[in-house]
Amino acid sequence: MENKLDIRKDPSGKEQRIYLEGRLDASWAGHLDDYLNGLVREGAHRLILNMSGVHYMSSAGIRTLVVHHKKLKKIGGLFVLEELSPGVAEVLEMVGMIGMLTEGEKEAPVVLKEKSNFLEVGQYRFENEILSDGVMTISLTGNPALSITSGYTADDNQKFKFKSNQYGLGIGAIGLGFEDCRSRFGEFLAIGDAVVYKPSDKSKIPDYIVKTGKLEPEINALYSIRAEGTFANRIIFEPVTENSSITISELVSGFAASSGLNQFLFLIIAESDGLVGASLNAPPVDGNPLFEFPGIRENIHFTTEPAYSKMLSVSLGICSKNPDESLRPFLRPDKPGSTSFIHTHSAVFPYQSLPKNEKSVNKLVLHLFETSHVIDVLHLINDSRDIAGIGESIFKQGVAWIGNLSK
Numbered sequence: 001m002e003n004k005l006d007i008r009k010d011p012s013g014k015e016q017r018i019y020l021e022g023r024l025d026a027s028w029a030g031h032l033d034d035y036l037n038g039l040v041r042e043g044a045h046r047l048i049l050n051m052s053g054v055h056y057m058s059s060a061g062i063r064t065l066v067v068h069h070k071k072l073k074k075i076g077g078l079f080v081l082e083e084l085s086p087g088v089a090e091v092l093e094m095v096g097m098i099g100m101l102t103e104g105e106k107e108a109p110v111v112l113k114e115k116s117n118f119l120e121v122g123q124y125r126f127e128n129e130i131l132s133d134g135v136m137t138i139s140l141t142g143n144p145a146l147s148i149t150s151g152y153t154a155d156d157n158q159k160f161k162f163k164s165n166q167y168g169l170g171i172g173a174i175g176l177g178f179e180d181c182r183s184r185f186g187e188f189l190a191i192g193d194a195v196v197y198k199p200s201d202k203s204k205i206p207d208y209i210v211k212t213g214k215l216e217p218e219i220n221a222l223y224s225i226r227a228e229g230t231f232a233n234r235i236i237f238e239p240v241t242e243n244s245s246i247t248i249s250e251l252v253s254g255f256a257a258s259s260g261l262n263q264f265l266f267l268i269i270a271e272s273d274g275l276v277g278a279s280l281n282a283p284p285v286d287g288n289p290l291f292e293f294p295g296i297r298e299n300i301h302f303t304t305e306p307a308y309s310k311m312l313s314v315s316l317g318i319c320s321k322n323p324d325e326s327l328r329p330f331l332r333p334d335k336p337g338s339t340s341f342i343h344t345h346s347a348v349f350p351y352q353s354l355p356k357n358e359k360s361v362n363k364l365v366l367h368l369f370e371t372s373h374v375i376d377v378l379h380l381i382n383d384s385r386d387i388a389g390i391g392e393s394i395f396k397q398g399v400a401w402i403g404n405l406s407k
Contacts, residue, residue: 004028006053007035015078016044021053024061033064040068040353041271041310043238043397045077052083057091069101075355121254123244127236128258131359134230136265136403138318142223144330147171148291150284152185152222154178160226161218162190164211164362167265167403169316169345170224171284172197174207181220185283187379188219189316189345190226191267192362194369195219196347198377200280206347206374210366222284225318225330225343227265233258233402234359237270245273248380248393249334252319252342255402263320263405267361269354270398272313274306275346276390277378302383305390308376312351313395314365315380317344318405335392336384344380346393349373361401 005028006021016039024032039047047068065081072079081101084092092098119126146152152171157178162168168190173181174197188197195217196208209217235258237251246254255266282290282299290299319342323331331341349372354364382392 005032007032009039015046015048017048017050019050019053022055024054024057024064026058026060029058029060029064032061033067036064036068040072041351042242045072045075045353047072047077047079049079049081050083051081051088052085054085054088057088062091062095062097065101066097071353075353076357077353117258119254119258120240121257122246122250123240124237124246124250124254125240126254126258129234129236130232131234131401132230132232134232134404136227136229136405138265138327138405139226139228140224140326140330141221141226142170144170144223146222147284150286150288150290152285156222157181157220158224159218159220160190160224161216162192162195163216164192165230166226166228167191167267167316168219168221168224168226169318169343170221171280172219172221172224173199174209174218175220177220182285183283185220185222185285186280187345187377188221189314189347189377190217190219191314191316191347191365193217194365196374196377198279200283202281206377208369208374210369223330227318227403227405229403231267231361231401232261232404235259235400235402236398237400238397245394245396247391248315248342248344248395249338249340249382251395251400252317252334252340255400256319256321256340259402259404261402261404261406262322264318265403265405266315266317266319266400267403268313268315268317268395268398268400269361269364270313270315270400271351271396272308272311272348273394273396274309275313275348275378275380275393276303276306276383277346277380277393278302279376279378303378303390306394308348310351311375312349312368313346314349314368315344315346317342317380320405333382335382346378346380348375348378350375
């Protein structure tokens, strides 16, 4: 017998069936682990492994199977073995794992969604579930134009606390007040029970506060866009064909078409296929000309190519097709010539699978902060320069919560 493990799969469906043939030992357990992780990353959360062709399995192979069983069970998925070969059945019986790894509901339960609808835009499918008929209120503070001149002073600083139904983004810092924060002001996003920002003091290490007991997330903001209320829609977006990706501007257009809204807040948790953004390396205070050449090279960090592919991003943004005079200074066209204006900040985490059917975005966000770490915080931009431009941020698949900001 050859010392190898062959892996093949059936065409994708509600469940993904994988056929293994050969040796599942230490040499091949890592290969199988990478393969299964790839399937989960692509959105397959119900996996059935046919073990009829496995003639040998070591403890390393058992560990790989147990790890994936626990991982998918945790997010409400399925991982089950079927048609065990005599050798596999004997080993699993001896270690007491045969019951755990072979018991599972192999047919996906039928879930009726009375208030959902589907829309295909390009190569992507948008599943829109109506959560409420609530309308969010929006509040604006500060002057974003002062970022260009670094004209912020202590008079511009306002401290805000955020509760579970409050969201926001802007330039700010976690600290005692303006003087304490003046060397650290950078991009922030407030996502319910968590506030995260990237200090501009060249530490390059994002800092955050999550709600714990009586501790409430708060930020010192030089300017901010804040929204309060309940989300109206939850939209799952996924590719119709394999290896597809979607830009942030296409995503926002899909959200608008799915929800029927012209002005809304969006909170996206998604797998990135490359983020394009910027962040401050120096605080916009004391009149320091951050955007003048050659200082801009040191003062502003730009992604020189799409960054953080295959990472998990939490992006908060505002979109408006007809922003009024008060909101317009806070937004930019999502792409050249567009009538849709947006402003988006994104926090980047290592990739992990999350429960696909969890409706509470706050629970998912808190889970991320409790089980992972923030790699970066970016203000997403569209680098549309004719020759050197690297375009806009691209995503693979994910879920978004939409807040109605219509007046």
